[in-house]
Amino acid sequence: MGLVRFRIRELADEKRWTLKEVADRAEVPYSTVRHYARSEGLATVDLASIHKIARSLDVLIEDLMEVVKE
Secondary structure, rough: OOOEEHHHHHHHHHOOOHHHHHHHHHHOOHHHHHHHHHOOEEEEEOOHHHHHHHHHHHHOOHHEEEEEOO
16 A cells, blocks of 8 residues: 655745644644644545645645655
8 A cells, every 4th residue: 555745844834834824724624734744654635635735735736745655
């Protein structure tokens, strides 16, 4: 099973946003954003939340995620 990592913190830092601001703008619970931002590799995610986070950061989902294990 593959694992992905999300570049939420890096992209938020570029905009000078906190993870809380990302959560508020994406209308996703802060705990979800924090979990995805901190994880080094996830096998499953809520794709609707990832879509909202990517949209709030003005990036494609492909630019938000990085495959860490195929």
